[in-house]
Amino acid sequence: MATDVRTLGTNATSGALATTARNSAPKSERSSERIVELEAVNVFYGAFHAVKDVTFDVPKNRITALIGPSGCGKSTVIRCINRMNDLVPGARVEGRINYHGVDICSAKVDPVEVRRRIGMVFQKPNPFPKSIYDNVAWGAKINGIKGDMNALVERCLRQAALWDEVKDKLKESGLALSGGQQQRLCIARTLAINPDVILMDEPASALDPISTLKIEDLMRELQRQYTIVIVTHNMQQAARVSDQTVFFSLNEQRQGVLVEASPTRELFTNPRDQRTEDYITGRFG
Amino acid sequence: MSAAVGEDLLAADAGGGRDQLRARQRRATAVSWVFLAAVVFAVVVLLVLLVAVAYRGVPSLSWSLLSSKASRNAESAGLQTALFGTLWVISLTAIIALPVGIGAAIYLEEYAPRNWWTRALQTNIANLAGVPSVVYGLLGLGIFANFFGFGRSIITGALTMALLILPVIIIASQEAIRAVPLSLRQGAYALGATPWQVSRHHVLPVAMPGILTGTILALSRAIGETAPLLVAGAAAYLTYNPDSLTDGFTALPIQIYNWTDRPQQEFKDLAAAGIIILLVVLIGMNAGAIYLRHRFSKKTRW
């Protein structure tokens, strides 16, 4: 199940991508290979220095949770990983983000190519105003994925645990679904482009507890094939689903800084930093 | 606690509060009367105009009006030449202005960097929308008729009209494009779509009904324009139908104006009939636009 190999840019380093086949390691012997490495990432919105010197690694086939108080830059950081900040007027990213050894922040790298490999699910479900079928198929079509489209749509909807609920109304609008179903549709649509990494910015924040649990189960399921980075405000959720947790906070200048990145169990049971402990025990602020 | 609040409400009602409320309601009623009066005035004026036109025009309506060409003789005069000229010019104007206008709007909204240069461009477009149409006529005469050597022809008229309505189309299209939710674009970009794929598959289909409304309003205005066409080279009196882009032409409003200028009453009645024809063409265009709107909004499945 090796990914088709496209090149990220015209620079020589992108060759590194070509040699990296996805999903090669079975889950039992998951290596701690790092798929994304952030090095001293700084983000500015105009003159405002929103995120300062963030460095952490995202291990392959693991779930990495980003937590921290509101406004500390979690969304900003996760958007850097697939160049979504390019769409924000006035946003500027400095530093290196290596993806399979290629610096995807570089101007030589085409953001479109990055996003084809690093998909994203947003906080608010945003299905296209098209049929459920087209919602899933569109991304695959524009990415030139050929083959049996019906089978692909079914597989992605099944993976997103949505198939049984929508199999009889694939031609109906994606917006006619409930919020939780819409969010799973958005996940299915991301799976359809067969990404390497899936970024999720508070994917369950608008959902009820049952839909939330469904999405969490889904993440653990997807983890076998994909690498997942999730932003969440729900610390139980981070503790339940993630392998690694990254805690952000605000410094005195109200800039987002990384406080601690540790294996989840360690961060929640034995935090290294006082600020982490205050936050996870609810003594924040 | 809630009981206390309730009592407060009652107390306010019993005291000065009730008078205040009455005064507010009276003001609201007065304002709504003013608005109603404004609407009634506008509708009545329009109705009076329509009835007056119909009263004088309907008796002169006949097939020969459509099938005859211009003539100095009221009995045999028709507006076929002008009708053909108008249809030629307006279709050509739409063909030129629509793609250019929508393209410019997409560029400005989806591609252009948000910098000083773009803002300057934007301000200029807004200003161009306010330039008197005669000025466009002069521009058309200078550039298309003389410089490019198209002469006093349909293509000159259409290019001039296209220039005239472009700012309006661009601004209306931009509004429609801007109304497309950002989350839709983000969703598409996050799947690895190119800006063109996002515009083509998501932004345009959703914005299209709005774009068409703006465009049809602009075209409807253009169809009634006389000044720029006259200046840029429409003929006031023509007895042959145009059959190529470089042919001379005249247009319905010009023909109508020409007839109202004659001393004979018959010609004035003919002018009224001409106005009815112009209105029919307009209504036809609007109907077409509504149909297109409907088709486009059905494609989007909200």
Ligand SMILES: Nc1ncnc2c1ncn2[C@@H]1O[C@H](COP(=O)(O)OP(=O)(O)OP(=O)(O)O)[C@@H](O)[C@H]1O
């Ligand atoms: N588009 C933007 N333009 C300007 N400033 C922004 C923009 N987006 C975010 N910011 C600022 O950057 C900082 C970090 O915002 P961000 O959205 O990344 O926080 P967050 O950690 O995701 O917060 P939350 O938990 O509330 O979602 C905030 O101070 C915010 O005001």
Ligand SMILES: [Mg+2]
């Ligand atoms: Mg956020």
